Every structure is written in structure tokens, then in C-alpha cells.
Amino acid sequence: KGFVVLSRDSYVAKVNGMLGCADMYEKSDITTDDLDKQTCTTTKTITRNKLPPKLVHALLPHNSRTSQFYGLPKDHKPGLPLRPVVSACSSPTSNVSLLLERILNQLLEFVPAHLSSTAECLHELRSIGSLPSDCIVASLDVVSLYSNVPVNESIDAVMELLDVHRRDVDMFYLSLSDVRELLSFVLDSNYFMFDRTMFRQRRGLAMGNHLAPPMAIIFMSKLESEALSLFPWKPRLYRRYIDDCLLVWLHGLSKLMEFFDFMNSRHPDIKFTIEHTLQHDSHTISYLDLSLSVEGGVIQSELFVKPSHSGVHLSYQSALPIEVKRSVANEQFRRADNSATTQHGRERGFQKIEQLLKDNHYPQQVIHAAKQHASTPRRPPNNTRRQTFTSILKLPFVNDRLARDVRRTVRSFSKDVRVVFQSGQSLKDMLVSSTFSSAECPREVYRREKGRGRPVECRACDAGLRDGRCMSKGVVYSMSCSVCGAEYVGETERSVRERFQEHYRQAKSHTPLTPWGQHYALYHNTQQHPSTPVIPFNKALIVAKEVSLVNRRIREAVVIRERRPTVNNDCGWRLLDTV
Numbered sequence: 001k002g003f004v005v006l007s008r009d010s011y012v013a014k015v016n017g018m019l020g021c022a023d024m025y026e027k028s029d030i031t032t033d034d035l036d037k038q039t040c041t042t043t044k045t046i047t048r049n050k051l052p053p054k055l056v057h058a059l060l061p062h063n064s065r066t067s068q069f070y071g072l073p074k075d076h077k078p079g080l081p082l083r084p085v086v087s088a089c090s091s092p093t094s095n096v097s098l099l100l101e102r103i104l105n106q107l108l109e110f111v112p113a114h115l116s117s118t119a120e121c122l123h124e125l126r127s128i129g130s131l132p133s134d135c136i137v138a139s140l141d142v143v144s145l146y147s148n149v150p151v152n153e154s155i156d157a158v159m160e161l162l163d164v165h166r167r168d169v170d171m172f173y174l175s176l177s178d179v180r181e182l183l184s185f186v187l188d189s190n191y192f193m194f195d196r197t198m199f200r201q202r203r204g205l206a207m208g209n210h211l212a213p214p215m216a217i218i219f220m221s222k223l224e225s226e227a228l229s230l231f232p233w234k235p236r237l238y239r240r241y242i243d244d245c246l247l248v249w250l251h252g253l254s255k256l257m258e259f260f261d262f263m264n265s266r267h268p269d270i271k272f273t274i275e276h277t278l279q280h281d282s283h284t285i286s287y288l289d290l291s292l293s294v295e296g297g298v299i300q301s302e303l304f305v306k307p308s309h310s311g312v313h314l315s316y317q318s319a320l321p322i323e324v325k326r327s328v329a330n331e332q333f334r335r336a337d338n339s340a341t342t343q344h345g346r347e348r349g350f351q352k353i354e355q356l357l358k359d360n361h362y363p364q365q366v367i368h369a370a371k372q373h374a375s376t377p378r379r380p381p382n383n384t385r386r387q388t389f390t391s392i393l394k395l396p397f398v399n400d401r402l403a404r405d406v407r408r409t410v411r412s413f414s415k416d417v418r419v420v421f422q423s424g425q426s427l428k429d430m431l432v433s434s435t436f437s438s439a440e441c442p443r444e445v446y447r448r449e450k451g452r453g454r455p456v457e458c459r460a461c462d463a464g465l466r467d468g469r470c471m472s473k474g475v476v477y478s479m480s481c482s483v484c485g486a487e488y489v490g491e492t493e494r495s496v497r498e499r500f501q502e503h504y505r506q507a508k509s510h511t512p513l514t515p516w517g518q519h520y521a522l523y524h525n526t527q528q529h530p531s532t533p534v535i536p537f538n539k540a541l542i543v544a545k546e547v548s549l550v551n552r553r554i555r556e557a558v559v560i561r562e563r564r565p566t567v568n569n570d571c572g573w574r575l576l577d578t579v
Contacts, residue, residue, distance in 0.1 A: 004075055063494065069192045085208045103170070107161050113224060155187070158218050235259075320397065439471040464541075475492060476546065493549065
């Protein structure tokens, strides 16, 4: 993990270079509101009378966010190319994607070559038994897997596997045709925005889509299963972690290269690169975070750290509890210990981890203790001795001394309360965002586009938060009833526009147990007061901006205590009385 600073012009030029590929991307006139409508219609049509109403409601989009395109710099490659990623969190189809992902993930246990972790890879290698001294270990890497996976073929592969194992998979009352329709809709609705321009990905799977990993894994399973069944020479072991394939080959180098060429001929869009142990004088290859070699018919492994690794890890000077830093050091040495099959490999792995921790300012005593911890066999967990807590107290972390004092004080009052400390914003949180341009109010976009699409309502703009202020996030706000002037104070992590839309729906439907729902039901029932205005709020103000939830809730409670708004159901967080 490195830190890269690019000029805006350079970043935009690189992204526009990728988006300019007409074979992969195209501009679109669709809006997020249009996608919301399409998702609602499709989801309701397919799931009607099959899923519980609450689940159907949860699948529908609510206050959707437009998917955002961004590029991750590959700082280990010349020219600093970007890796395309689509941030689809809270997008119109994200809820449906999550449901489909839960169905597809259940199928991965039926993918013969699938690897889920380094630990599973080590288990496979250590259980393979003795091998000839001239065996070859090789890795095949799929070139740009996600962007080259054909969507229709991947859906066919998923449906074939799902049909075979439908009795072993929880399909949430959906039929095979329902799953196919939803997959087709979600993967065809691959829209995103960059610099306030909408695009659609024409082929492949978007990195960042919940469905991309299981879809790619299952598609590759079908491709490789057919290839392995047709090629006359079989590998002793064939496993794959998404796009990285591992082979143990017993038939010589020439047959291995024939197999490599055969794999590259199986599909016009799927191509491989190869690395094998006979390519290097050291007779080693890297796979995941392992360095693999063959010595005397035995596959040896040890920890591998890429030469391009930045060396950046959790710093010992970071504002986190000491227990977190000790745990990081322990797990790093444990990883090196688990990866090694020889004592020399273990020592080399320990040296790499020790240097990594030193570069991140870990003191020698912490490093030494972590080494000792990794060398001690793990004891099975004793759940009978584990203390149970009746409640949890979450507090912001300041420093270790204060944390110890707080824990000691809480323990003196009650041993049933667990104190948990939360870190504040990191540098990454403050500087990195998937959204390239500042968010615009959809109403302003509609007006700028001269009425193209559907008119968009914005209750925050109606209440006075215009000029983009309605898109502010992480704020404490106040608003008043446009009929009687009663005030409400609240806080939100999301945009003010989304929160005001919720308030409007609650007021309109008189939703029980909500401040504005109860207020309009009691004082402004439309049957008793037919003159109730369409716009229920006015005099909206952003009182404060606070990114931290703790600070925001405290600020909200302070404002409530000062103003005593009559619409609020409670006073927010309870504060100590002032002296």
C-alpha cells in the first residue's frame, strides 16, 4: 500500500483514456432516478408473491447513490497506469446484487479448483505427497480477468452449476429463471458516473460489483474443467485463486508449454501468462504471498513479499490501542511461521517481517514478544473461561494511558461492561474518495439538462438548503414546520437531501414513532387541516459539520439542549449537567 499524489489534469487524462475505449465503455443519458424506477419495476415483477414483503422492500433502492468510477494507481508499473474500479455502494442495484451474491457464494464449494485463502493453498500442497525430483510448479495468471469475462457466458455457467446443486443452495424462494432474470438485469445495468458524465460498461464485469468475484470464479471453472478433460496430459494438482492458477506438473517442460498454449486457445477473450520453476536459477516461483520451490521431490514454501511492496503497514505511532499494534505484529510473524516448511525459510520470513515492523517504528521489545508468540503453539480456545458482558461502551480512542484509566474506572463500577475504543479518521479517510466531482443536487442537474428525463423533487432545497448545500454529509441540522413553526434538530451521516426525503415521507404518511410523522398526525392531519402545504418544512439550516459520529451526536445533543425543539422525541445523547 503506497501513497500516490497525481495532478488533477494527469488523473483525468488517464481516466478519460480508459473511458475512451469504445469497445468497453459508452456514454449514456440515463439518470440514477431512471435506474431506481427500472430496478423497482424489475425486482417487484420477479419477486412478487415469492419473497416476504419486508425482504422485497429491502431489495428496492432507497435514496440511491450513483455508482462512481475511479482509478487505482499501479505504482509498481512504469507510467503509473490505473486499475479501473466502480464503487457501487448504495447504487440502485446494490441490494439485489447482495442477494444474488449470497446465492452464488454458496456455489463456490462446488468449484473443484477454487482456493479461498493462502492457508487452503498450503494445505493442498502439503497433502499432495511425494513427487518426482523433476516435477515443475507453475502459475498461470489470467490477463485482465474481470474486464474480459463474457457476461452472457458467465450467466450460463452460473445457471448450469446452480441447476446441478439447486438442492444444496438456499435460493431464497427464487426459481432458476428468476435468478437468471435478476443476474441479466443487474449485469446489464452497469452504469456509473465520472466527472458528472454517465457511462455504461459494455462488456465484462466491473471491479467493485458484488457479483464480479463469484461470476468470474464460476465462469473460469467451466472453462478450465472443459480444458482439463480434453488435454491428454493432466496436472497432478490444479488450483485457482480467482485469476491466479497453480499447477504441479509431472510431464516435462515441453508438455507444460503445450498445455499453456492449449489453455490460451480455449477462449478468444481469456488469455494467460505463465511462470514456472525452471525459468529461474533459484527454481522458485511466487504464488499469492508464498515463494514455492521443489527440493528432492518435496514442494517447499516460505513467505513471499513482492519487491514492489511499499513497506507501509500499520505504524506503531498511529492513534490506535496498543493491543491492536501487538496483534498486528503477532499475526505477521504467525503468517511467516505458517508459510514456511523449513527452518531456513522460517528464518528468512521472520527477517522480512522484522524489517517491515522496524520500518514502521515498532520497538524491539514488541517485535521480540511477537516472535516468541509466533513460536508458541496456539492453544484451543477455552470458551468456558471467556467472560461475558451484558453491555458494551464505545468511546473514541485518545491514548493508551487514558484508555487504561477509563477501563479501570468502569471495572470498579461494573465488571459486566466491556469498553471498546474506536479510532478517529485516518489520513486515507480524509483524503481519498471514490467521488471525483462534488455531488450535485439532482434537481439542479435536471434544470441544467433543460428538462431531460423526469422532474426530481428535493425537500431540502424546498426548505432553504439550495446551491448544493442539500448534498452536504456528516452534519447537524435544524428545520421548522412550515405550518406552525415547530423546530426539529437532527444529525445525519448521509446527505441532507436523503434525510429530508425520509422526513417528508414520514410526515406525509404519519409514520408512527417518528418525530415528523407524529407531529403531522397530531397537529396537521390533512383531514382536519386541508390547507396543509405540500412543502412541510422551511427555515432549514446546517448547524455544524462533523465527520465523526461521536462528535456529531454530542453536538446534536448540545444544540437540542440549547434550543429545546418541540418536534424531537428525545434529547439525543444524555449529557452531563453543566456546573
